[in-house]
Amino acid sequence: MSGAPLATEERRIEVGRGVRLRVRRDACATPDAPTIVLSNSLAASLEMWDAQVALLRTRFHVVRYDTRGHGGSDVPAGPYGFSDLVGDVVGLMDALAIPRATFMGLSLGGMTGLGLAIAHPDRVERLVCCAARADAPAPVVAAWESRIATVSEGGVDAIADETLARWLSDDFRARDPERAAAIRAMIAGTPADGWIACARALQTLDYARSLGTIKAPTLYVVGSDDAAATPDVMRAMAEATPGARLAVIEGGRHLPNVDSAAEFDRVLAGFLGIEAA
Numbered sequence: 001m002s003g004a005p006l007a008t009e010e011r012r013i014e015v016g017r018g019v020r021l022r023v024r025r026d027a028c029a030t031p032d033a034p035t036i037v038l039s040n041s042l043a044a045s046l047e048m049w050d051a052q053v054a055l056l057r058t059r060f061h062v063v064r065y066d067t068r069g070h071g072g073s074d075v076p077a078g079p080y081g082f083s084d085l086v087g088d089v090v091g092l093m094d095a096l097a098i099p100r101a102t103f104m105g106l107s108l109g110g111m112t113g114l115g116l117a118i119a120h121p122d123r124v125e126r127l128v129c130c131a132a133r134a135d136a137p138a139p140v141v142a143a144w145e146s147r148i149a150t151v152s153e154g155g156v157d158a159i160a161d162e163t164l165a166r167w168l169s170d171d172f173r174a175r176d177p178e179r180a181a182a183i184r185a186m187i188a189g190t191p192a193d194g195w196i197a198c199a200r201a202l203q204t205l206d207y208a209r210s211l212g213t214i215k216a217p218t219l220y221v222v223g224s225d226d227a228a229a230t231p232d233v234m235r236a237m238a239e240a241t242p243g244a245r246l247a248v249i250e251g252g253r254h255l256p257n258v259d260s261a262a263e264f265d266r267v268l269a270g271f272l273g274i275e276a277a
């Protein structure tokens with residue numbers, strides 16, 4: 001069947017306290033479909049979800065945004081806290097008149113999803129939390145301090161190569177050098193001030209003790225080879241979250257939705273009840 005292409009629109013939306021976020025909406029063919037909101041990792045933009053949109057829009061209106069400090073969104077003065085990042089999502093949903101949505105985030109975005117599900121349970125239908133952790137023990141805080149020093153001096157480009165190696169497997173980078181180069185450019189293009197302000201939020205992460213209060217059905221997803229949010233860390237989070245499931249993507253690193261997109265989409269479709277095409 002041919003027909004008019006489905007609507008995609010992009011604009012900057014004020015989400016409160018003068019902050020404007022870059023937002024893209026890819027519409028579902030079914031006008032009254034539910035919405036899924038997607039939230040990016042540190043040093044990424046909404047394009048990190050490109051591989052998932054075709055699947056998701058068969059069932060959902062897909063709303064993606066650049067987290068403050070990233071991409072085409074504002075870079076208000078930092079440091080930020082998770083209350084800012086969660087408040088931005090609530091402001092975005094209010095601005096788009098979305099009372100309740102499924103939420104999927106990866107790493108920084110996954111932690112934002114935890115905060116949203118904990119503080120605003122009425123706004124979250126289901127939660128997909130990928131490649132995240134729920135706390136910031138001292139060695140993690142110290143590792144961010146060291147990266148913040150590097151970025152303060154040389155910008156995000158100074159950590160782009162090491163970040164790319166944590167995010168994508170050697171195999172993926174050899175198989176798809178163009179996509180890997182695009183992901184590197186996305187990392188390096190992140191404003192240093194925005195990256196640092198969000199890294200400061202990561203140093204204050206403190207959701208581990210509240211996971212037991214999450215009401216939304218929750219899927220945790222982690223790459224088996226993720227050194228940043230390890231399968232063990234995420235297994236403990238799943239055990240602490242009522243009824244949650246954990247999916248481990250074999251061979252995936254920190255961006256399993258890019259690195260192992262087919263397997264990631266299979267797991268996602270199962271959780272969200274999307275039929276395979």
Ligand SMILES: O=C(O)CC1=CCC(=O)O1
Nearest residue numbers: 041042107108166228254
């Ligand atoms: O940058 C990384 O590799 C790890 C990370 C922590 C938070 C985030 O979004 O990415």
